[in-house]
Amino acid sequence: MIRTFEDLLTNLVSAGRTLIDNSGINHRPSIGDMYEGLTKSILEKTVFAGLNLNIITSSFIENKKGERSHEMDVLLIEGEGQKLPFAEKYVVLEKQVIAVFQVKKTLTKQLLTDAYFNLKNVYDVCELEDENEYSKRMLRDAYVGVFKMGVHRSKPLRKFFESVTQEHIFNCLRAEAYLPLRIVIGYQGYSSEKGLRKAFYEFLGEHRLTNGFSPLHFPNLIINDQFSLLKGNGMPYISPMENNKWPFFNSSSGKPILHLLELLWSRLSYRFNLDAGIFGDDLEVESVNRFLSCNMVHVDGRRGWNYEYTDLPKNNFTSTMPSSAWEPVPLTNEQHHVIAYLCKHTFLRLTKINWWMEKIGKKVEVEPFVEGLLATGLVYIDSCKELRLLTESCQCFVVPGVGFVGADNKTGKLTRWLERRIGKKIENVLHVKFK
Numbered sequence: 273m274i275r276t277f278e279d280l281l282t283n284l285v286s287a288g289r290t291l292i293d294n295s296g297i298n299h300r301p302s303i304g305d306m307y308e309g310l311t312k313s314i315l316e317k318t319v320f321a322g323l324n325l326n327i328i329t330s331s332f333i334e335n336k337k338g339e340r341s342h343e344m345d346v347l348l349i350e351g352e353g354q355k356l357p358f359a360e361k362y363v364v365l366e367k368q369v370i371a372v373f374q375v376k377k378t379l380t381k382q383l384l385t386d387a388y389f390n391l392k393n394v395y396d397v398c399e400l401e402d403e404n405e406y407s408k409r410m411l412r413d414a415y416v417g418v419f420k421m422g423v424h425r426s427k428p429l430r431k432f433f434e435s436v437t438q439e440h441i442f443n444c445l446r447a448e449a450y451l452p453l454r455i456v457i458g459y460q461g462y463s464s465e466k467g468l469r470k471a472f473y474e475f476l477g478e479h480r481l482t483n484g485f486s487p488l489h490f491p492n493l494i495i496n497d498q499f500s501l502l503k504g505n506g507m508p509y510i511s512p513m514e515n516n517k518w519p520f521f522n523s524s525s526g527k528p529i530l531h532l533l534e535l536l537w538s539r540l541s542y543r544f545n546l547d548a549g550i551f552g553d554d555l556e557v558e559s560v561n562r563f564l565s566c567n568m569v570h571v572d573g574r575r576g577w578n579y580e581y582t583d584l585p586k587n588n589f590t591s592t593m594p595s596s597a598w599e600p601v602p603l604t605n606e607q608h609h610v611i612a613y614l615c616k617h618t619f620l621r622l623t624k625i626n627w628w629m630e631k632i633g634k635k636v637e638v639e640p641f642v643e644g645l646l647a648t649g650l651v652y653i654d655s656c657k658e659l660r661l662l663t664e665s666c667q668c669f670v671v672p673g674v675g676f677v678g679a680d681n682k683t684g685k686l687t688r689w690l691e692r693r694i695g696k697k698i699e700n701v702l703h704v705k706f707k
Contacts, residue, residue: 274636275451276525277318277529278530278533279527280317281314281317281318281529281533281627282529283311284314284317285314285459285529286312286367288313289310289403289459289460289478291308292306292629293308298351299573301597303551304375304377307375307377307459308329308330308345308346308375308387310327310393310459310608311325311328311345311346311375311457312329312346315327315348315373315536316345318532318533318536318537318542318544319323319348319536319540319542320550323350323540323544324350324351324558325348325349325370326348326349326350326351326352326353326371327346327347327348327349327352327362328346328347328349328353328362328364329345329346329347329361330344330345330360330361331343331344331353331361331362331363331364332344332361332364333347333363333364333365333366333369333372333397333398334363334364334365334366334397334591335365335397335398335399336366336399336423338339338551338592338645339397340363340392341393341394341396341397342390343361343538344372344373344374344390345373345374345375346372346373346375346396347364347371347372347373347464347505348369348370348371348373348454348536349368349369349370349395349641350368350370350543351368351369352532356675365404366397366398366399367402369394369452370452370453370536370539370540370543370674371452371454371455371535371536371539372391372394372452372453372454372455373455373456373457374386374387374390374391374455374456374457375457375458375459376456376457376459377458377459377460377612378458378460378461378463379456379458379461379462379468379496380431380460380461381471381474381475383461384458384471384472385475385493387456387491387494387578388456388475388489388491389484390694391454391455391456391491392484392489392603394451394452394454395451395484395488395489396445396453398452398627400450400451402448402450405480406413406542406543406545406625407449407450407542409451409581410447410507410539410542411445411449411540413506414445414448414449414505414506414507415442415506416506416511417506417510417512418441418445418504418505418510418512418513418518419441419442419512419513420512420513420646420649420652420662421436421652421654421662422652422661422662426662434516435516435568435697436575437516437517437566437567438513438516440486440568441487441518442514443488443507444486444487444488445505447488448492448505448507449507453492453493453535453536453539453603454492455491455492455493455494455495455532456491456493456494456495456497457495457532458494458495458497459484459497460496460497460499462497462499464499465499465523465524465525465578465587465589466586466589467626468494468499468523469499469501469523472494472501473581474652476564476579480698482612485577486577487503487505487518487520487521487566487577488497489621490503490520490521491503492505492507492535493531493532493535493583495528495531495532495608495688497528498525498526498528498591499523499524499525499528500523500524500525500527500528500531501519501521501522501523501563502521502522502523502524502535502560503521503522504519504520504521504522504532504560505520505638506537507538508534508535508538509522509534509560511537513702514565515566516566516567517566517567517580518565518566519562519564519565519582520564520565520566521564522560522561522562522563523560523561523563524558524559524560524561524593525589525590525591525592525593526590526591526592527558527592527593530558534551536572537550537551546577548683548684551683553685553692554683554688555597555598555685555688555689555692556595556596556597556598557595557596557597557598558593558595559593559594559595559596560590560593561582561584561589562582562584562595563581563582564579564580565578565579565580565583566578566579567580572581593706598685598689599677600669600675600677600678600679600686600689601648601649601650601678602674602675602676602677603648603668603675603676603677603678604676605634605645605676606629606632606634606636606641607644607645607648607676608668608670608676608678609629609631609632609634610625610628610645610651610659611645611648611650611651611661611666611668611678612668613628614651614659614660614661614666615661615666615667615668618660618661619654619658619659619660620658620659621636621656621657621658621659622638622642622653622657622658622659623657625638625641625642625659626638640658645659649662650662650663650678650679650680655676662680663679663680663682664679664680664682665680665681665682666678666680667679667681667686668677669690671690671693
């Protein structure tokens with residue numbers, strides 16, 4: 273379904289841009305209004321009926337204190353806003369806002385700067401105090417994806433963090449789960465992915481001593497024609513930590529509408545418990561180019577974010593980023609034996625691993641075995657030195673010609689992969705038989 277919408281909306285964007293370009297209007301505010309209208313028209317086709325969603329333009333966000341944001345180009349909201357007198361503009365409550373967009377016909381560094389600070393104002397005005405279950409679920413999934421660890425069971429939380437960097441990234445993720453999506457859409461501007469990366473990196477360097485430049489403040493998505501910068505905060509794109517650094521901001525060529533749909537539909541699916549079927553079979557993995565990594569540092573008695581730029585060769589920036597087929601994790605017999613135990617018994621102490629291996633007549637060297645288990649991405653070690661599942665619905669199969677495989681099947685992805693492989697529909701994955 274999502275791929276069909278991507279093709280449709282891509283064609284609509286192209287047709288809309290042609291209509292605006294052929295209008296003969298040179299008045300810049302009017303051109304801006306037309307591009308905001310095009311964005312509104314496109315977004316109206318991305319949202320689902322029956323959810324009481326509305327898209328408004330040139331409107332304001334208000335918090336519980338009555339403080340209002342700057343004027344935002346386009347907002348996706350739940351419910352109705354308070355209409356301002358004699359104008360098609362609205363004031364909406366923070367809790368109503370799902371996504372905020374800044375729209376530019378031609379994205380330049382100055383307009384990118386304007387869009388960044390306008391979207392930063394969303395963070396400034398939002399109080400992030402409304403407790404809701406969907407944000408908690410989103411935070412949990414993001415936490416697991418970025419840290420590759422389960423949600424901690426003991427308090428205070430500070431005892432859990434292995435570093436100051438991890439603590440601050442957790443705080444970023446927690447705020448992200450309660451903030452609206454912040455998205456910049458530039459219909460034209462930079463002629464290459466590398467050019468967009470360079471412009472944003474220079475913009476970042478020019479503000480290295482300015483407040484408001486933590487990973488939290490970065491937009492979730494910046495689209496410029498066919499090029500994108502996107503945040504890997506696990507909502508939905510995941511960039512796990514590596515060596516106490518977080519490669520949180522990445523770039524891509526091609527498929528900007530797909531990135532937009534992934535962000536919007538993921539947020540809507542959490543908020544309204546939508547069926548995962550809206551994403552199609554979800555058996556392709558989109559690739560991105562690493563752009564910025566971050567960690568916390570102390571310099572001259574001050575603590576702040578350090579950003580590391582990843583310079584890539586020209587051949588990395590292709591016209592459309594390739595995708596790869598999703599595969600479950602291959603498992604050894606011993607790994608499967610432990611994961612199957614965790615599926616039934618929740619946890620296994622590290623000291624009990626070889627006790628369990630005796631059941632199948634095996635013995636392992638614990639340390640390298642555990643390292644291999646952690647590398648599957650299916651398990652983690654908690655603070656009590658116990659192995660636990662990272663997944664919500666882990667399942668394992670032994671597949672002819674492949675061997676043991678495992679994955680989180682909460683959205684049915686593993687089932688769909690197996691159905692594609694064996695060429696038939698599976699009604700109950702708990703009773704699969706291979707001949």
